[in-house]
Amino acid sequence: MTCELALPAWLDEFVGDWKAPLTSLEQRMRLAVALASENVKHRTGGPFGAIVVEDHSSRLLGVGVNLVTTLELSLAHAEMVAVSLAQSAARNWNLGAGSGAQLVTSCEPCAMCFGAVPWSGVKSIIWGASKEDAEAAGFDEGDKPPDWAASLERRGILTRGGVLKAEAAAVLKRYAKKNGAIYHPEKS
């Protein structure tokens, strides 16, 4: 038995064609949001995108989009895919082993992705749209501890939300307007 986290066919070329620098948080978020938007356009999953970047060099270490329905794997959230592919490329489960890695995601992490962050070794997590934006589009973010961001900070992981919030939330809104699939056991 085996299963694979494989990116959709359109993604490699899209990322290869992305020539903008990834120096600032906004530049990094622009790519994460663009991946979310493209994922909806290509009908390969939910409206979520994420990247992992080496913080000091701005080198792209991994990319991900939501692939729950495409891969038939409930763990295939954008953050989990981006982190896993970065770890596979580095052949190291600990993304903190080199210089600091940053996870940039188009939406606030759900309960699972929040829990996955400390195990990944990333040194910071940056998100765009909020939990409320995701919920307004019909998504369930799960139950995180009330002080979840502080909990990451206490573990030495920097957090910052609301980067390009309007652009990130707009992708969710467009998805909801088109009645995109909400893949959740209680709603399917």
Next chain:
Amino acid sequence: MTCELALPAWLDEFVGDWKAPLTSLEQRMRLAVALASENVKHRTGGPFGAIVVEDHSSRLLGVGVNLVTTLELSLAHAEMVAVSLAQSAARNWNLGAGSGAQLVTSCEPCAMCFGAVPWSGVKSIIWGASKEDAEAAGFDEGDKPPDWAASLERRGILTRGGVLKAEAAAVLKRYAKKNGAIYHPEKS
């Protein structure tokens, strides 16, 4: 870019040779704990095992062991592996689509695996050793909401801990005694 959740070579034969029924919670847990123990013996990962069982038929839908260090993937906890392989085998991310699926894990889920449970569609989660047992062996369980089990129950997911607790905790203790690797960014 791609990455694979593949089980270690010993596992298929071990599970194939497991002839005991999987009718009761204790029988199911016995297999999960045996997988944890074998995983340590074969040096293929941490002391954690999990299975997914179709509740009414007791059919085994998926198996998992901790493969973080083997696969170089921080998400490769036993529960995530078992759920993903069950979903892949069913070609359905929603394990609640058929009759009820049950996740049986040798240890209380960490923050990530807790968050993953509602997305998987399982109808119940059963665990053996407690968070305190895992912490005593040097593992970090992450920060779950204080009422995490009640949070699952509110979502219609039954929870029960402490099944074969002594046997499950014994595997953790043996691992700690042998100075098994604690794969955590802060400790590596």
